[in-house]
Amino acid sequence: MNNMESDERKTVTLSENITIRTATPADIKILMHHRRRMFFEMGYTDEAVLAGMEATSEPFFLKGLANGSFHAWLAENSSQQVVAGGGVIVFDYPPSARDSSPKRPIIVNVYTEPEYRRRGIARKLMEMMIEWCRAQNFGSIMLHASDEGRRLYESLGFQQTNEMRLMLR
Ligand SMILES: CC(C)(COP(=O)(O)OP(=O)(O)OC[C@H]1O[C@@H](n2cnc3c(N)ncnc32)[C@H](O)[C@@H]1OP(=O)(O)O)[C@@H](O)C(=O)NCCC(=O)NCCS
Incomplete structure (x- = not known):
């Protein structure tokens, strides 16, 4: 399913007038802004590293929006400025005993x-993304x-998992 072609607006009830909508390729700059600021605030403050990440992220996320493997939601204030966002990447993954989905x-x-x-606002975005994943019939959701x-x-x-990682560079 690719719901990126629609720009259906959903109004969420929060303390002020915040609406949440799906993102389109036209939103790529704000999606990159979120990704960059997210890493910056997590302590990755080297601008050259962040620029390198953005250079490879932009085509990755644009491709995902186009082929339906990336879905994003953006929260806007009453002036239609984007104030928050989040997205879901769907990728091939080996089925396991815990989750048999491929x-x-x-x-x-x-x-x-x-x-x-x-x-x-992030809670509402998370709830919408979880709901979307449920509707797609996925068995679990990952995040870092x-x-x-x-x-x-x-x-x-x-919940915390048993994932481990070996950095190669
Ligand atoms: C993490 C992040 C996305 C949360 O965004 P947010 O919109 O503030 O999230 P919420 O408001 O839904 O919840 C955040 C906290 O505010 C609390 N909160 C929600 N509504 C509230 C209200 N009306 N009054 C007071 N507190 C409130 C929530 O209980 C939650 O508290 P907790 O952290 O102690 O559990 C945001 O802090 C952020 O962008 N951080 C930098 C990037 C980052 O770390 N992103 C996550 C990457 S995994």
């Missing part, structure tokens, strides 16, 4: 502009938590 969703790029934080996001994810039911 595809897995991973939630990425969760970011709220500082002046809009602690109003429940920042320190700032961990409590929110735990409160939504995410």
Whole structure:
């Protein structure tokens, strides 16, 4: 399913007038802004490293929006400025005893502009992304938590896994 072709707006009930809509390729710059600021705030402050990441991320996410393997949601204020966002990448993954699906969703790029934080916007985006994954019939959802996001994810039911990683460069 590729719901990126529609720009259907859904109004979420928060303390102020925030609407959440799906992203399109025209939103690539704001999606990159979220990705870059997210890593910056997680401590990756080397601008050259972030620029390198953006250079490879932009075509990756544009391709995903075009072929339906990446779905993103953006929250806008009443002036239609984007104030937060988050997305789901769906990728091939080996079926396991815990989850027999040959595809897995991973939630990425969760970011709220500082002046809009602690109003429940990221929670609402997360709930919508979880709901979308449920509707696609996936068996589980992956994500990598920042320190700032961990409590929110735990409160939504995410649990630590046994994933390990060997860095090669
Ligand atoms: C993590 C992040 C996305 C959370 O965004 P947010 O929109 O502030 O998230 P929410 O408002 O839904 O929840 C954040 C906290 O505010 C609290 N909150 C929600 N509504 C609130 C309200 N009306 N009043 C006070 N607190 C509130 C939530 O309970 C939550 O508390 P907790 O962290 O102690 O669990 C945001 O801090 C951010 O962008 N950080 C930098 C990038 C990052 O780390 N992204 C996550 C990558 S995995």
